Amino acid sequence: MLLVIDVGNTNITLGVFEGENLRGTFRMTTKMERTSDEYGITIKEMVECQGIDSKKIKAVIVASVVPAVMHSLGSAIIKYFGIKPIVVSAGIKTGIRIVTENPRQVGSDRIVDAVGAYTLHGGPVIVLDFGTATTYDLVGPDGTFEAGVTAPGIRTSGQALWGQAAMLPSIEIVKPDSILAKETISSMQAGLVYGQIGQTEYIVNKMKEESGYTNAKVVATGGLGKMIAAETDVIDVYDSQLTLKGLRIIYEKNKRR
Incomplete structure (x- = not known):
């Protein structure tokens, strides 16, 4: 089995694949102060709670946009799973050629999403990731990563809104019944969504x-x-597991034969 780990700015998302079958997914908050033991025990318990034997995990691949957690996380994988993880970084085989001005500045999460989208859907493809930032990346018909747009994520925008305006409350981000809001909370929801x-x-x-x-x-x-x-026709496919699938595809390109 393969353990895939996506370290984002807000959450760490994990998945276990048996072949191409995604057996389970897990999520934990990204906290830089965790020790390797805390990571190792937590991940192992999450896996076991899904009825998956952690001893059957034979490989691990990690993509991270938070360098500060990588030492503890990598040590945890080695100590608790006995595996040296593959890390998505410069030089790894992806099947995607980056032709932006500075390829090293493209985040590993964006590369992984691009690999997943291009492999599963072909090109040209525009890949959107609604995370801490909302990113829009363009992959050409021949698999070249051509351009990207970065904007604040919905929740990030919301936190800036109520964090900087003393009279505005923290709210749940959901689509209101109407854009014609008549009170503060639904007016904020309308603006954000x-x-x-x-x-x-x-x-x-x-x-x-x-x-x-x-x-x-x-x-x-x-x-x-x-x-x-669900609210726009410009998005053709929504795939909540795209990043995990992209990690599995990259692993297959880089695993020891």
Whole structure:
């Protein structure tokens, strides 16, 4: 079995694959102060609680945008699973060629999503990830990572809103019944959700226009992406497990034969 780990700014998402079958998924908050023992015990318990024998995990691959957690996390995998993990970084085989001005600045999470979307859906493809940041990445028909757009995530925007405005409360981010809000909470929800929908439609259409890839498939993943995908026609596919699938695909390209 293969353990895949996606370390994001807000959460660490994990999955266990048996072949191409995703047996289970788990999530924990990203906290830099965890020790290797805390990581190791927590991950092992999560796996076991899903009825998966942790001793059957024979390989691990990690993509991370939080370098500070990698020493403890890597040590945990070695100590508790007896495996040296593959880390998605420069030089690893992905099947995607990055042609931006500085390829090393492209986050590993974006590369993994691009690999997953291109492998599963072909190109050209525009990949959206609704996370701490909302990212829009363009992969050409020949598998080249051509361009990317980075915007604040929905929750990040919300936290800035109520964090900087003393009179605005912290709210649940859901789509209100109407954009014609008549009180504070639904007015904030309308601004955040419909604002994200409008941003998504404009950026996707603009990327298609400027790239010339008017037939590009649009694939979305991440947190609140399901809510946005349900409200707009510009998103063709929503796949909550896209990043985990991309990690499995990259592992298959790099595993020792």
